Structure formats: C-alpha cells, structure tokens
Amino acid sequence: MKTIADIAKIAGVAKSTVSRYLNGGSVSEATKQKIEQAINETGYTPNPFAQSLKAKKTSFIGTIVPRLDSYAASHTLMGIDEYLKEHHYQMIISNTSQKIEREIEQIYHFASQKVAGIIMLATEITDAHLQAFEKVNIPILLVGQEHKEVHCILHDDYQAAYAIGEYVLQKGHRKIAYLGVTEKDIAVGKRRKQGFKAAIEKEECEVRFFETSFNKFEAQNKAAELLAEFNPTIIVCATDNIALGALRAAQLKGLKVPKDISITGFGGYDVTEIIHPGLTTAKFFYQEAGRMAAQNILNLVKEKEVPLVTVSSFEIIERESVDSIRTFHL
Template identity: 80%
Template sequence: MKTIADIAKIAGVGKSTVSRYLNGGSVSEATKRKIEQAINETGYTPNPFAQSLKAKKTNFIGTIVPRLDSYATSRTLIGIDEQLKQLNYQLLISNTSQHIEREIETIYNLASQKVAGIILLATQITKAHLEAFKKVKIPILLVGQEHPSVHSLIHNDYEAAYEIGKYILQKGHRKIAYLGVTEKDVAVGVKRKEGFKRAIEEVESCEVRYFETDFNMFIAQEKASKMLEEYQPTVIVCATDNIALGALRAAQLKGLSIPKDISITGFGGYDVTEIIHPGLTTVKFFFKEAGKMAAQNIVKLVNEEAIAKRTLSNFQIIERESVDNLNRCSL
C-alpha cells in the first residue's frame, strides 16, 4: 500500500506539498500535475479518516447510542448509515452502555475528532448534556428525546400512547395495569404514560394501576410476575415491546392463556412481536425511516440550513392476537 511519502518521492516534491494538495490547499499547476500523475500510476487512495482530521470541516457524523443490543437502535442506525452514504457523509458510532457520564465524555471526544455533527440517541438530557452542547460548538441532533434549546427528532410517544389507550378501552377493558419505566426517561417514562392517562380520563368506571420496571425483558418478567400476584387486570399495557415480552412470559409461566385470561400490548413494533405466539398487538414506530430523517436533518444543520426545532416520526397500531375483545365476550 502506497503512502504520502511514496507519492512525494515519485512526484519529486515534499510530503507536506502532497498533504496540502490532498487537503485542498494551494499548489502550483505544474506540481498538481506531477502529484496527480503519481497518484494515477500507483493507484494511491487517501485515508479518508486521517484526511478529514486535518481538514477544517470533515464528512464524519458521530452517532452516540445508549446500547447496541436494541432493535430500535439497530434499525435507527441502519437508516442513518444508508442516508449518510447517499449524502456523502460517513458514520462513526459510539456506544455508552447506558452510562450518562460516558455519554457526556463521548460528546467531547467526538468533537475533538472534528466530526461535522453529532446525532445523540438520548435516554435523558441533563445539565451536563446542555453544557457539553454549548462547549463543543458543533451541530447536535437529539433522537428519541427533546429539549427546547436543541434540535430533535422524536417518536410521537404521547399520541401513540393515547391511541393504544383508546384501543384497549374500545375492546372493553376497564381493569388495567400499566407497566412503564423511570420518568428520568421523558419519552418512554413520561410521554407514553401521559398519553395513556389522557385516554383513560375519557371513560368512566376504569381501574388502572401503574407499575415501574426496567427496559430489560427479564427484569420486566420478574416485575410482571410479582404484579400478577397482587393485581389481576384484564390487560397489561407495556411501555416497550421488551417489557411486553417479559410480561407475556410471566403470564404464561403462571398458567394464564393470552388473550383469554389476560391481554398484553407493547410499544415499538419489533420484528419478534409478529412471529411469537400469540402475535403481540403493539404500536409500531418506523425506526429506520426515523434514522434517515435524522441523517437528513443533521446534514442540513452542518450545512447551516434551517430545519424545524422538533421533527415527529410516524407510528401505527398493529393489531394481532394478544388483546381480547371483552365487548364480544359480554354479548
């Protein structure tokens, strides 16, 4: 593999001259022809990462994710990557394993590598985040969370939860368990619960109990199992598909038939919800499409184009076999 030193030797110029040419600097026409001829003869290809680090403006977009073993994250990243390639940008991925301190540190690290912009798949936005955004002075786009001072692309968690709430109420359910997550996560922990509560407030004689668990399906299974020992709802509305999978397993281990004995809904639209039995009724978010929108938006910000402060992605309720129609049962 040829190097800048090899090109410089063949062209009869200094390495700094070759480097200046490769980075768009000023060189004479005669020198440019010599360097181009040497490059053509050797088939030399510049290292885009090393080259971009020397440039004032790179074509790298840093994307920070809380975890890699997530359907939502992987689909979002696929969308981001595909769209960035079409826009002649490259993706750098950094996983924080859901550690807030590491997330903040990564913002500064990516900025020091002179990425053109950062897409942050955030779980929460703290004062430390906002301070980092101000200090790095590069375009930032939040995905999944929002803050009034930062551009964001969010799933329509509130309206989606409202719609799934209306759906289970229309099916005749009035004794309900809502299995959510910590309210530190505004999108999943707060917005989804608030949207669901709005639907509940529109009907009378409805008993609802709210429980909190973790995003992990095994922890959700344990929580759902304990919950079912103290409360016997007709439906469990879960804040994510992983939680719903845990609840489904807990119910089955207790000998309950789904949906005959208890109904379950999820949130996300993961592929596995379609192939399990019974198929899970869920709110489908279009993560890949959201990733493409995120890529388009960050590139616009990098190029100093105006975009809306807040962009909403689409959702759809997918009706499968996990929810019983109690209205039909009462006929």
C-alpha cells in the same frame, strides 16, 4: 497547567508559531524540535476545541447510542447510515451502555475528532449534556428525546399511547395495569404514560401504574409481581421488550394470552409478529426516523434551516394478544 504561552517561552518562539505547529502548519525543522522538546518537558496537552475551531471539519458524523442490543437503536442506525452514505458522509458509532457519564465523555471525544456533527439517541438530557453541547459548538441532533434548546427527531409517543388507550377501552378493558419505565426518560417513561392516562380518563377504570427497566428479564419479574398483586385483565407495556417479559411471566403462571390476560406493547419489533400469540403494538418507523435524523444533521452542518422538532409517524398493529371483554346484561 501549561499554556501555549508557556510552551512558546520555553522554546524561545512566538505563540503564533506554537499555534501554527499544533494545527499542522508549516514550521522549520529546528523550530519543530524546540517546540516538541518543550511539550515533552512540560507534559502539555493541546485544547482539542481550540484546535478544532481552526481545523477543517471532516465528513464524519458521530452517533451516540445507549445500547447496541436494541431493535430501535439498530434500525435507527441503519437509516442514519444509509442516508449518510448516499450523501458521501460516514457514521462513527459509540455505544455508552446506558451510562450518562460515557455519553458526556463521547460528546467531547467526537468534537476532538473534528466530526461535522453529532446524532445522539438519548434517554435523558441533563445539565451536563447541555453544557457539553454548548462547549463543543458543533451541530447536535437528538433522536427520541426532546429539549427546547436542541434540534430533535421525535417518535409520536403521546399520540401513540393515546391511541393504545382508546384501543384498550374499545376492547372493553376496565381493570388495567400499565408497566412503564422511569419518568427520567421523557419520551418512553413520561410521554407514553401521559398519553395513555389521557385516553383512559374518558371511562371509569381501575388502573395501576408499575415501573420496571427496559430489560425483558427484569420486566418479566415485575410482571409476575403485579399479576399476583393486582390481577388485571390487560397489561399495557411501555415497550415491546417489556411486553415480551410480561408475556413470559403470564405463561409461567399458567395464564393463556389473551384468554386469561391481554398484553400490548410499543415499538413494532419484528419478533412481535412471529411469536405466538402475535403482539398488538404501536409500531414506530425507526429506520425512517434514522434517515430523517441524518438529513437534518447534514442540513445543520451546511447551515440550512431545520425545524427544531421533527415528528415521526406510528401505526397501531392489531394482533392476537388482546381479547375483547364483553359485558352481558340479563
């Protein structure tokens, strides 16, 4: 692999001259032609990170999302975009289709574009992510996931799940199915499960935990399986999309919600209010979280002090999808 020193030697100029040329500095036309010829002959590719250290940062904020067809992602992006525009910054969006290798590539790509900072709507933080964060050396902020070394905006997943657990117990349910996602997703897969378990441990319950994906159709299939296997009085779902899948599975089996089976979700998506029956859910304020994320990343860009963890609020929305289980004593 050729270096600046190799290019300088072939072109017959100083390394500093090659560096100045690569960073858009002033060089004579004759020198420029020599350097370009040497680059063409060798196939030399400049190191974007070395260049970005000397170059002025832009007013762009790179935003990495795992999927665009998500209520949570789209409303978070709306909040980010609104705040950035108000402060004369612009957002560049990259969709990674839930592929970790694309997330890593995009971190490096954004850095090569000299963005001022990166907001990442993460589902999982790996060693490769942390290595990329360190290499690019620009402000990075996570939304929805937590890591002790990275600034983040969190939804209050544990407390929201604890509140849902208390609500389920209050309604008298003691035979409960929890339909979640992989614990590799710390926020949705692990924290929500932990909060729910902590709440229901206060009562003697028969609880089984099942796992699916974020896809509502896969959730529908898994819900159909657990209904045949377990016959709970309620399915507590880790997201509203999963709850929509469970609702459809129940309907296809001829079960009435909430008379035959109760269902809850997490998220507070708009559709949960207009479907019948309306879905009881823990509502998160995604747009507000997006504005908080944009505010924090700009403060990091300006080298202002920012708390490592900022927590967004939630609210339990009670609708028609949960019935009360009454115990009668003779």
